[in-house]
Amino acid sequence: MEKFRFLTSGESHGKCLTAIIDGLPANLEIDTDFINAELSRRQGGYGRGGRMKIEADTVEILSGVRFGKTFGAPVTLVIENKDFENWQKIMSADPKDVTSEKSFTTYRPGHADYAGSVKYNQKDLRNILERSSARKTAIEVAVGAVAKLFLNQFGIKGSSQILQIGNAKTEEEFHKEIDMAKSAGDTLGGKIKVLYENVPVGLGSYVQWDRALDGRIAQAVMSVPAVKSVAIGNHHAYKMKGSEFHDEIFTEDGKIVRKTNNAGGIEGGISNGENIVVTAVMKPIPTLLKPLQSVDCATGHPSEAHFERSDTCAVEACAVVIESRVACVLANELLLKYGGDSIEECLLKIEG
């Protein structure tokens, strides 16, 4: 059993997104403002569409926190979908409300529409779209923010950086690249670097494949919608020689130090005390103004992929989601290694 675990729920146009987090130690201060700031980071970034303006996501805590602190009980986080009132009937749980309004039947390439409708035997693709939407990453960022609050107790800090958007490799060029894509009715992806500092030596292991820290990070990051590639450390590893790649080991004031970090902080599946460096690739957003060729599942005839108001580029948002996922992995690994049912006990242990 994982120590830090959670389930999320909620549809893109449903009433709300919900998460239950189980396994947090007691007496962790939960700073709601920090969670909301993370939600706001996720909503920002150049190239976002209209929906972002409607919703300024804020979290509500329904359980597990009393007077600002956890006490062992599961924490419930809720983010309301602000435009639910317009969707109340369309997304109703009540069989009496059944309607075909807003249903749609053309598979959108790059989305779960086709595979999801086969898997779950659905004819109205709205039943696939609603959960497969990236909207659910909002609540995941809230969960990740809680994980970060835990990591902060141990001085572990995450950050991220956009390395590339389309063919633009520097910040100055990003806006121009996005503007061009937008005016062409097209979309862009990019490359993101996430970094965690101050991670202790010894998280994860090589003893069994499913204990490897790099494997666990890779799962958490690759399962972010739109991520198609994950790398740990220097992503030129394939073309470097052993003598160039491996990070030589030195001592400084009796401590082990490195001058390079090509390994990205993980050797043999274990954190080695250097910064954890994760690079991920986000594919371009699949909902295009310029429609893609597809098929209508109701008729079997060719059709153009449905357009819902969308973004040109969401790489910055994706960076926040990836940070959040890695935070969850590290929080769990920290609890697995050091144990502890209260923050006081965790701190005692991690500090030896």
Place this chain on the structure above:
Amino acid sequence: MEKFRFLTSGESHGKCLTAIIDGLPANLEIDTDFINAELSRRQGGYGRGGRMKIEADTVEILSGVRFGKTFGAPVTLVIENKDFENWQKIMSADPKDVTSEKSFTTYRPGHADYAGSVKYNQKDLRNILERSSARKTAIEVAVGAVAKLFLNQFGIKGSSQILQIGNAKTEEEFHKEIDMAKSAGDTLGGKIKVLYENVPVGLGSYVQWDRALDGRIAQAVMSVPAVKSVAIGNHHAYKMKGSEFHDEIFTEDGKIVRKTNNAGGIEGGISNGENIVVTAVMKPIPTLLKPLQSVDCATGHPSEAHFERSDTCAVEACAVVIESRVACVLANELLLKYGGDSIEECLLKIEG
């Protein structure tokens, strides 16, 4: 609980490597020759060192197979380490045999030595080396071979291809690149493509982050020793536009078809019926003839990293290991989706 699960054990110079596989359906034919052929593929490849000649790995089945078929009971696979007789005392479980012969104390950069010795509180780095060694992938390939035998029942076939070794991008150049590295006492990594054909629509899901097929494949591949990067589908995704990247959908004889497969067979975390395409990067082997600068953990003084007989390039072996890992993920997903406690029941269900 996973349906197909396994644990492996064994040290690089221990008596043997062992795997217990739990959850295989009954009446699956276990072709030992096929498993051995896979083991032999793993041992091959240009650029391997001396040890490969000593050991022609073969599997022994200790449980779970009777008259060539599974019957529900856990399957035990064993691969003996052929040179164990030379290591019997050094690797002995018996406290009376204690010796410092073959112990070593200089952390090898790129290996688990440093992080592992801190984590497990070991002074003799042999106690880290022995399990963190890539030797354990032999038994994982045997497990993967069993998974492949299961997948074969449904027509699912895996294969792999080397895309790059160092700076060499075509097969003709690979040997030259390896020869050059070898004569320089250096090592090489590379880029590998693994492909699975005939995977049914509907494995994995977007409904919860840990059900995503791409995430599960990423974990399985990234936790292979030496793998530093995993991609699903076209690994140029970051620089492609939405209109270029997404695989348009057509019908042919009433069936859904694609003309491209940039998604690599997975959309929204679910297999979409196209080939599953995984690209992985292997870092250069960290055990170099040309020693790296490091530290002796016994003295705290600078020291040169220990050299054990090793390979210049093991990209081909790594490809087989990755194939095996993906096979295990797919076998588990197939069993989760379709159920079945015997091959007959599985076949009935998968064929509807």
Place this chain on the structure above:
Amino acid sequence: MEKFRFLTSGESHGKCLTAIIDGLPANLEIDTDFINAELSRRQGGYGRGGRMKIEADTVEILSGVRFGKTFGAPVTLVIENKDFENWQKIMSADPKDVTSEKSFTTYRPGHADYAGSVKYNQKDLRNILERSSARKTAIEVAVGAVAKLFLNQFGIKGSSQILQIGNAKTEEEFHKEIDMAKSAGDTLGGKIKVLYENVPVGLGSYVQWDRALDGRIAQAVMSVPAVKSVAIGNHHAYKMKGSEFHDEIFTEDGKIVRKTNNAGGIEGGISNGENIVVTAVMKPIPTLLKPLQSVDCATGHPSEAHFERSDTCAVEACAVVIESRVACVLANELLLKYGGDSIEECLLKIEG
């Protein structure tokens, strides 16, 4: 990974109880009236205290159900705590609301108070009481009701029966026994039998300890607050001879039949087609009008255990909770054995 899994959250006097259920197949009809009827069964029974009158629990579905049917997405269930308005400040997540109102410091014997406060490092035992309270079983019954709706699709039906309350062994005597205990300021437990009919042959297994159906049922039932004993089948097994106990096997119209069911429907950890029979013992409720001797954790001095309005006997409620737990186990096992992502696919498979 389990196929049917869920997390619950919520405190006894918090805003609400929440559950997220992940892994339900699509197209399952969710009958809210049935869930509410189950909640009402849980609230009934002779011997309940005052709180039951305040709350007529009803479920709200926040996600995962559209027009009365599941569609693959996680289902969120919420039950509001009706008297939350009186507790809003006391149970507030906001640090500004901090108050010692309703805090308490005397460990109640039989509750988690002592062990919980040590584990989670809490001084106000309210922080333990609130989650360890049996109140959380309300949302578990809602989850169980959903599991029952799934089981009903395959004709699997659960029911329960009170075998004993205190020393009373027949229904006529139950009320008298409870009245006597009540007037003495005391509480009662009892013995409950839960039965599931129409369970197919082949759920669970003997191949690995954690796959055994009886073990999984035992965990689910023993973890119900107040349950101290679980038996499968004839609970006189310990004093019966082999020739008396074991259920001989016959055929009738070509089908395997039994004349007895001492095994309670499980042989070798696998369902054998007979009714699943579970007997559980509920201990007497630990919150007594007649206070128990204890200790005040603030002073270390002797103190009498705190009294909150409570019940004399909740055996009937407990029976409903146990039914619910067993339903969840069976739903998961059914999905593990037969697979299926939609009800149509499940039905196809289970019917061969």
Place this chain on the structure above:
Amino acid sequence: MEKFRFLTSGESHGKCLTAIIDGLPANLEIDTDFINAELSRRQGGYGRGGRMKIEADTVEILSGVRFGKTFGAPVTLVIENKDFENWQKIMSADPKDVTSEKSFTTYRPGHADYAGSVKYNQKDLRNILERSSARKTAIEVAVGAVAKLFLNQFGIKGSSQILQIGNAKTEEEFHKEIDMAKSAGDTLGGKIKVLYENVPVGLGSYVQWDRALDGRIAQAVMSVPAVKSVAIGNHHAYKMKGSEFHDEIFTEDGKIVRKTNNAGGIEGGISNGENIVVTAVMKPIPTLLKPLQSVDCATGHPSEAHFERSDTCAVEACAVVIESRVACVLANELLLKYGGDSIEECLLKIEG
């Protein structure tokens, strides 16, 4: 993920039984003599049949232990089946050895034969018997012995006691009861009490059903072949009043103490520092000299249940198996609560 986890394999008449234990901290001394002594305890007891004489089980350690200590790597334990030479062809993995020798087709009531053969689609019931046999508990006792060695580091000790065999309730009567059953060609079960002393406060939890310590113990014990009932604490709970049952709380020298332990050391799903008391019921052995009525699965005709040399009573062996299972649960819980990758780190933490 569990911290202490294992898989076992092996058939009753196969070459050997194997276990792989993953997650043990490093530097734990593994005393092979202790493991063998536990194996010998399992083989003892009045009322055992002939097979016990053939096999004096001893363990061999194939991995994970060097010079008497663990070092983080998975531990492989093997117990050879001494009469395998007589079964080599019959239990062969090789398809060329196929034979119907020793196959059998009459379902034995009380065994997995019927349910197992349906589940795994087997016609030769030997394929069910071999793994469902209680023989596999030998390797589980070896695993439990390793768990006990870990628990011993923290002063946690297990023991067991036979409370009843058939209708005999005192040790003096046990032999007579067994002799009588034996001469009647019958078998007996009984009631067993297992006790663990010195368990720290705070293992397990009430926060989520699957974290409850009592639930986890119940699963581990109920899944022992032949166990049909598990109780924690006073198994008269159902007929006791609240004022009688609950263990009042006192202080002595500033420490929390109890005068009774009806709760069996677990309140609210958490260990409370008192002895963990588990009572289990073992059913009578289902293999009788006096055959039971059954059916031949090859013909569908009535038949008498097959007899293999067996025991009259194995309650003492069962007690050792239950002790072992509880040891595994406690070892895992201890590691989950306190963390630690080496014994030194575990000790540091548990001692605060």
